[in-house]
Structures are given as structure tokens and as C-alpha cells.
Amino acid sequence: MTEEEVALAVKDIIQTVAPDEDVSNLDPALRLREQIDLDSMDFLDIVMELRKLYGVQVPEEDYKELATLGGCVRYLHPKLAGKSLHCATSA
Amino acid sequence: MVYDAIVIGAGMSGLAAALRLALHEKRVLVLEKHELWGGLNSFYTLRGRPFDVGLHALTNFVRPGTPQAKGAPLMRLLRALRIRHEELRLIEQDVSEIVFPGARLAFANDFALLESEVARLFPSQRDGFARLTQLMRAYQLNEERPPPPSARALLERHLSEPLLREMLLLPVLLYGSAREDDTDEQTFAILFRALFLEGLSRPAGGIRTILNLLIRRLKQAGVELRLSAGVQRVLVADGRVRGVVLESAEELAAPLVLSCAGRVETLALAGRPSAPADEGRLSFLESIWILDRPAHALGHRAATSFYSLEERCIYRRPAGLIDARTGVLSSGDNFGAARGPEGELRLTVPASHPAWRALTPEAYAAAKERCADEVAAAVVEAGVTADFRARRVFRDVFTPATIERFTGHRGGAVYGSPTKQLDGATGLDGLVLIGTDQGYLGVVGAMLSGVAMANRHGLAAHAAREALSG
Ligand SMILES: Cc1cc2nc3c(=O)[nH]c(=O)nc-3n(C[C@H](O)[C@H](O)[C@H](O)COP(=O)(O)OP(=O)(O)OC[C@H]3O[C@@H](n4cnc5c(N)ncnc54)[C@H](O)[C@@H]3O)c2cc1C
Numbered sequence: 240m241t242e243e244e245v246a247l248a249v250k251d252i253i254q255t256v257a258p259d260e261d262v263s264n265l266d267p268a269l270r271l272r273e274q275i276d277l278d279s280m281d282f283l284d285i286v287m288e289l290r291k292l293y294g295v296q297v298p299e300e301d302y303k304e305l306a307t308l309g310g311c312v313r314y315l316h317p318k319l320a321g322k323s324l325h326c327a328t329s330a
Numbered sequence: 331m332v333y334d335a336i337v338i339g340a341g342m343s344g345l346a347a348a349l350r351l352a353l354h355e356k357r358v359l360v361l362e363k364h365e366l367w368g369g370l371n372s373f374y375t376l377r378g379r380p381f382d383v384g385l386h387a388l389t390n391f392v393r394p395g396t397p398q399a400k401g402a403p404l405m406r407l408l409r410a411l412r413i414r415h416e417e418l419r420l421i422e423q424d425v426s427e428i429v430f431p432g433a434r435l436a437f438a439n440d441f442a443l444l445e446s447e448v449a450r451l452f453p454s455q456r457d458g459f460a461r462l463t464q465l466m467r468a469y470q471l472n473e474e475r476p477p478p479p480s481a482r483a484l485l486e487r488h489l490s491e492p493l494l495r496e497m498l499l500l501p502v503l504l505y506g507s508a509r510e511d512d513t514d515e516q517t518f519a520i521l522f523r524a525l526f527l528e529g530l531s532r533p534a535g536g537i538r539t540i541l542n543l544l545i546r547r548l549k550q551a552g553v554e555l556r557l558s559a560g561v562q563r564v565l566v567a568d569g570r571v572r573g574v575v576l577e578s579a580e581e582l583a584a585p586l587v588l589s590c591a592g593r594v595e596t597l598a599l600a601g602r603p604s605a606p607a608d609e610g611r612l613s614f615l616e617s618i619w620i621l622d623r624p625a626h627a628l629g630h631r632a633a634t635s636f637y638s639l640e641e642r643c644i645y646r647r648p649a650g651l652i653d654a655r656t657g658v659l660s661s662g663d664n665f666g667a668a669r670g671p672e673g674e675l676r677l678t679v680p681a682s683h684p685a686w687r688a689l690t691p692e693a694y695a696a697a698k699e700r701c702a703d704e705v706a707a708a709v710v711e712a713g714v715t716a717d718f719r720a721r722r723v724f725r726d727v728f729t730p731a732t733i734e735r736f737t738g739h740r741g742g743a744v745y746g747s748p749t750k751q752l753d754g755a756t757g758l759d760g761l762v763l764i765g766t767d768q769g770y771l772g773v774v775g776a777m778l779s780g781v782a783m784a785n786r787h788g789l790a791a792h793a794a795r796e797a798l799s800g
Binding site for chain 1: 353354355394395399400401405406409410781785789790793794795796
């Protein structure tokens, strides 16, 4: 996956977890929570979807890497290197 | 088979907790003592008609996509369980009311109605009510320290008119106070929002709609549900939970046990004592009347009427069998649903568990009929509703003893223990309270409780919270 695809994958997962939020204009540098209504429960769901869809295990101590969209891309890009983009909504 | 978690009780909180954990790929087993799921919110069939046990209305109604829906409890719950709003098939109320001697306040899912009613009946209280509302909207739930103990004191700070205070307090007490005659500020805030700022609805098809959906999802998610499987004991070693023993003596192992059996009941299963003050005292008599025509055909339009025949509301275990001076009158067919040619009214009043338990079987059966008559006469005479009694097709009545028998809650305590445990902790590692005694009441509340405790004790909610707030 390219970095753009990783960003797309993450946004798609956020959309599944939080269907009533608008994820199209997320600023990659800002905290996700400041831009959309996301709580710790949703966060757990995002981590779960990453595991289910892409087999990526995010250990608890790394949760902090996922606080922004940019952080997600940086952290996940190497882990998703050989994988292809799925659509969470249809999975 | 070793489970990640065992859930004691297929009440609304137990089912929600199990689903939440299973969506996160945990292996979950639900153990229910009865042949049916639902707990206080179960269902039965009588003379070919479907009945719900404990559903007047669902609180916390919000319409998806509206500003109120943002972050609202119902939306959070649906998100957590991956349920779409429309799957609940909710039908909104048109109007409900609070009826006191000489005063009637209407409210609906549009909060503006209650505001204008308060302004009309209590013009001098307008500003105070606006301040109170503001405070309730912004109220931050805090589980670190106990909330200020008295909702009455809160109301007195904002409203000088005693009748208005009583009128606002009554629905909150009747729909969720485990304490007599008052409740704490936090419970008041939760219910003020759930009832007035959000609103009431009913699923088409009643509680079965929600239960069927949950059961279907649980199956899909791989949860094992065992009925007629009462837990006799919770296994504890070195202060840690190891699993449970069933009434059949079968042993089952799990590192986490979530229980919706109640505080006192759960501690007893683990061989732990609890204080007498922890036992709930509040229970109800409910009579369900099937009428030969819808309630609105008799001029009764309210979905729910909270009533008090006294100017100061009375909410406590009565000295006799029941207290007919206060209660809820709920009409399922006034939730916009075309239920058919018949009507249904439910009348629920405070009742004393010890008084009902003291009766002989013959006296018990006769008392049920007598009390149901007394309650109906009281609401008709006080003008809460038109006289519906001659329109009766038939009637079913249940008592605190029925509630105890079918839910295992000691004393038939519908709202559980007056001591709530917001973090779910029991003092034993791995044994967690969910549902009523964790602190969230009602159908939506119980389910939220199950989800919140599953997140907290079964998933790494703590790390997630830190990651988000950094
Ligand atoms: C008459 C009445 C009217 C109500 N009206 C409304 C309403 O209109 N709106 C609303 O929102 N709420 C209403 N409620 C309240 C609502 O039903 C409850 O708040 C909610 O269902 C509580 O769910 P719970 O998960 O906490 O536990 P419960 O429903 O109490 O479930 C506990 C479960 O645990 C099981 N259990 C107990 N001990 C054991 C054991 N040892 N082993 C295995 N299983 C065990 C029980 O059999 C039961 O199924 C009403 C309740 C009643 C009684």
C-alpha cells in the first residue's frame, strides 16, 4: 500500500466505526479527536478493524502513535507494506 | 473450553456486554438461570397475545443526523454494538405528561414543549428552569467521587416553586431511583436528559424487536448462550476470579466474570457479605389492561403519564401492599403504532415485597385483583385518565414476588441496590458488576452499562483513552 492508500484505509475504518462523522476533510496533523467525535471505545474499534482487515496487531503501548491521521500513516505504512486495500464497510 | 469472559445473566446489560466483547473476538459464554433471555425486560404470551414484561418506553430517544444525536448515549450504544438506528424500529411518542393535583405538564421529544409548559404554568420559574436545564445539559459524569446526594437540594437551588420541583422529580424517581424519596444529582442529570432533553420511543413489536436483534447478533458473533443454566457460585482463589459453578455442579473457567444479577446477589455468589443497607427496597405492582379499543379512542392521548395524587410525591416502599397515590400510566398504543383494534394500558405503582410475600396463595391471588382495581379507581377518580375499566378485555397483574421469581433480584428490587458502583468493581479481581447496580438504569442504560464495563474490564479501554487525549 502507498501512503495515500494507508490514509484511505484508515479513513474507511473510521467511517465504519463512526458512520455519522465526516472524514473527508481530516487534517493529518491534528488530533483525530479534535476534528471528529471519537472516544476511547471508537478507538478500540479502529484497532480491532486493523487487526481483522489487515492482520496488524497494535500493542497497547503503541496506541499513542495513532492519535492523528498522519501518525496512523507513519506507524502503519511499514506494517501494511505488502497488503492491499480492503473496504471495511463491505468486509 | 476456556472462555475469555463469562456473563452471568441474559439481562439487557449482559447481552450487550457479551456482544461488545464478541465483536472484539473474545470467547464469551452467557449463563441465564431462566428459560428465556431479557431479565427484567423479558416477554411472554398470554391468550395468544404477545406481552412485554418491563417495557413502557425506551428513554434516550434521538433522531439520527440531528445535532442532539451527536455523542448521545443511544448513538454511542448503537455504534458500540454495530447496530443501525433503523434496526430498532423506534416509534416516537407524541406527548407524555406529569399529572399532579391541579396541574398538568406536557412534554414531548421536542424539549420546547416542556419549556413552554413550565413558562405557562409557572411563569416565575422560567429563568430558574432555564438555568437548571443548562446545568443538566453540561453535567459531567464523574465516577471518581460520589455525586452530591440530593436531587431535591439541587432543585431547591434553582426553583422556588415546590410544585414544579415535585413535578420534575417524580418521573426521575419512578423511572430510575433505587433510593426512597430522592436520588443523587448524577442520577437526576442522567434521567433528566434521557427523559426530557432526549425523549421517549418504543420499538415496533416491543422488546422482542431489540432482543431478537441482540440474540441474532450474538449468534453471528459466536457467543454461546446457555439458558436454564443458573450460576450457583463464583469461583475465587487468592482474591481472583477463576470461573463459576452452575447449579448442576458443572464448573466453567474464565478470568473475567461480568454479572447483571445485582450487587448483593453477585457478592453472595462469591461468598461475600454485603450490608443490609445495600438491599434495594423499591418494587412495583404492574397491571396490564387489554382494552377493546385503543386508549386514544377513550380520549387518552399520553404515551406515558407520571402521576401523583399528593402535592409532594411519595416514592418509597409502602406500609401496605401498594401505594396507589403515585405511579406511571403507560399506553403502548399511543406510540403512534397502529397496534390493531385493541388498546393496552399499563399501570405501575410502588409495592412492598415483604407484604406480598407474607400472603397465602389464595390471599395473594385475591390481593392482585383487588389492588389492580384500587389503582385503576384511583387514576380514574383523580382524572389522570378517562374511565377505561368497562372497556376491559382482560388484565394481567404482576407483583414484587413475580419480579423476584423471574429475575432473581432480592426483594423484587427493580432498580437494584441504592449503592451503585460506577466502576463495576466488586473488590475481587475479575468480578465485575454490570447493569442496574453498576449505576445505569432502564433498557438503554443497562445496555450502555454492559458496553462500558466490557470496554473497561475486557478490552484495553484505558490505553485507548490515553492515546486519544495524549
Ligand atoms: C415493571 C417494569 C417496567 C419497566 N419499564 C421500563 C421502561 O419502560 N423503560 C426502561 O428503559 N426500563 C424499564 N424497566 C427497567 C429495565 O427493565 C431494567 O432497568 C433493565 O432491564 C435491567 O437490566 P439488567 O441488565 O441490569 O439486569 P436484569 O434485567 O435484572 O437481568 C438479570 C438477569 O440475570 C439473571 N440471573 C440472576 N441470577 C442469576 C444466576 N445466579 N445465574 C444465572 N442468571 C442469573 C436473571 O434471571 C436475569 O435474566 C422496567 C422494569 C420493570 C420491572
